[in-house]
Amino acid sequence: MDQIVVTGGGPLEGSVAVLGAKNAALKQMVAMLLAPGTHRLTNVPGILDVELMGRVLDHIGAECDTDGHSLVVEIPDDPRPEAPLDLVRQMRASIIVLGPLLARTGTASVAFPGGDDLGARPIDLHLAGLRSLGAEFELEHGTVVGRAPNGLTGAEIDLEFPSVGATENILLAAVLARGETVLNNPAREPEIQDLATQLNGMGASIAGAGTSRMTIQGVPTLAPTSHRVVPDRLEAGTYIAAGAISRGRVRVEGCLPEHLRMELKKLSEAGCEVKRGDDWIEVAGPDRPRPVDFATLPFPGFATDMQPQMVALLAFAEGTSVVTENLYDARFRYLGELMRMGADVSTEWQHAVIRGSGRLSGCPVLAPDIRAGAALVLAGLRADGYTTVSDVQHIDRGYEGFVDRLASLGAVIERRSA
Ligand code: EPU
Numbered sequence: 001m002d003q004i005v006v007t008g009g010g011p012l013e014g015s016v017a018v019l020g021a022k023n024a025a026l027k028q029m030v031a032m033l034l035a036p037g038t039h040r041l042t043n044v045p046g047i048l049d050v051e052l053m054g055r056v057l058d059h060i061g062a063e064c065d066t067d068g069h070s071l072v073v074e075i076p077d078d079p080r081p082e083a084p085l086d087l088v089r090q091m092r093a094s095i096i097v098l099g100p101l102l103a104r105t106g107t108a109s110v111a112f113p114g115g116d117d118l119g120a121r122p123i124d125l126h127l128a129g130l131r132s133l134g135a136e137f138e139l140e141h142g143t144v145v146g147r148a149p150n151g152l153t154g155a156e157i158d159l160e161f162p163s164v165g166a167t168e169n170i171l172l173a174a175v176l177a178r179g180e181t182v183l184n185n186p187a188r189e190p191e192i193q194d195l196a197t198q199l200n201g202m203g204a205s206i207a208g209a210g211t212s213r214m215t216i217q218g219v220p221t222l223a224p225t226s227h228r229v230v231p232d233r234l235e236a237g238t239y240i241a242a243g244a245i246s247r248g249r250v251r252v253e254g255c256l257p258e259h260l261r262m263e264l265k266k267l268s269e270a271g272c273e274v275k276r277g278d279d280w281i282e283v284a285g286p287d288r289p290r291p292v293d294f295a296t297l298p299f300p301g302f303a304t305d306m307q308p309q310m311v312a313l314l315a316f317a318e319g320t321s322v323v324t325e326n327l328y329d330a331r332f333r334y335l336g337e338l339m340r341m342g343a344d345v346s347t348e349w350q351h352a353v354i355r356g357s358g359r360l361s362g363c364p365v366l367a368p369d370i371r372a373g374a375a376l377v378l379a380g381l382r383a384d385g386y387t388t389v390s391d392v393q394h395i396d397r398g399y400e401g402f403v404d405r406l407a408s409l410g411a412v413i414e415r416r417s418a
Pocket of ligand 1: 022023026093120121122123124125126127161162163164165166187304305327328329370371398
């Protein structure tokens with residue numbers, strides 16, 4: 001198990017380019033299951049989660065070949081419709097194979113993913129949506145066994161909550177269902193829009209992605225395609241937050257500022273200087289940020305996956321901020337680690353009160369999940385002395401070359417084997 005050791009110090013300066021979005025690439029790998037043949041994905045980040053999803057596809061019978069940031073996947077005519085527990089445990093997003101496997105083969109067995117570091121994370125909305133299309137499910141010894149004895153048929157589905165995963169599972173089944181599916185209150189995240197673009201490139205007929213009503217006309221077959229993954233707004237946001245926390249100036253290239261509107265608004269409110277172009281963002285951090293209140297919400301609200309990085313910034317604010325987490329019940333777990341560094345924080349249900357202080361002091365901390373792990377490294381950029389972040393495999397799941405990229409901006413940082 002490696003550790004990241006970061007020494008607090010000077011401001012980060014320079015520019016960094018982001019890769020394709022983890023949360024788009026993973027689902028686009030799964031979308032390939034809908035059509036036999038050779039698919040290609042470019043701008044794929046070299047991260048652990050992509051490798052793990054590759055293993056899920058291998059199990060199903062696909063062959064994945066990586067060449068730099070390109071991925072070529074050969075999907076067989078007769079996929080094996082299952083994802084076992086050892087793979088689903090490592091890669092929770094594997095649950096997304098349920099919809100496309102049911103659509104293609106009429107059956108699917110996927111280990112029930114269970115909860116993780118962020119909370120219970122149920123899949124009731126995924127199953128309810130697929131049931132509306134004609135699927136039947138039973139939970140057998142920890143495995144969700146799905147069947148569609150009469151095939152799938154389009155339906156009007158009202159999602160109670162705009163779940164990203166449920167929207168994707170339904171979409172990936174509805175594209176091959178008979179007739180029309182109308183999905184009300186779907187997730188509107190940019191990664192959903194990018195998935196719809198890839199699927200339409202494969203011959204699907206999806207309208208309204210990115211709005212609160214999607215319409216999908218089912219088609220009998222789809223064909224392989226080549227697709228470039230949308231830039232990672234969360235990777236971009238993380239490097240911007242790094243610049244702001246370190247009182248530096250960081251420019252992120254190859255990103256889409258429209259995908260970070262709420263996060264940039266809050267950074268401005270905190271006293272950061274924010275400049276943006278069509279595909280770049282530059283942020284300079286103040287000496288002491290102003291306190292800011294914010295609440296996480298589905299897109300276009302403030303992303304829950306940027307909450308820990310923003311809290312790391314607010315830990316240095318001149319005043320008290322109140323942060324409300326609406327997506328995950330255990331997303332504040334990392335605050336205990338931030339408190340070990342000296343942050344003055346208290347929580348009440350889904351609210352955190354952060355009383356900013358001029359200094360944190362470096363110490364050993366554990367990365368509890370991808371984003372909180374990154375946020376602890378960011379806090380270490382400005383803490384006194386050095387911060388040792390363990391369990392960095394979480395960070396590897398979502399960030400390619402995190403240490404090297406921060407070092408290229410001037411951070412005093414290294415990766416060591418523990
Ligand atoms: N939920 C339900 N029932 C469901 C589905 C979801 O109650 O059937 C609840 C969840 O428990 C959670 C909330 O709804 O409290 C949001 O879940 P959602 O389904 O929207 O999220 P997800 O698909 O499981 C994806 C990202 C997460 C990101 C969320 C929210 C991937 C692989 N993961 O998860 O990304 O936080 O959307 O934007 O796309 C990350 O990248 O670090 C990460 C955790």
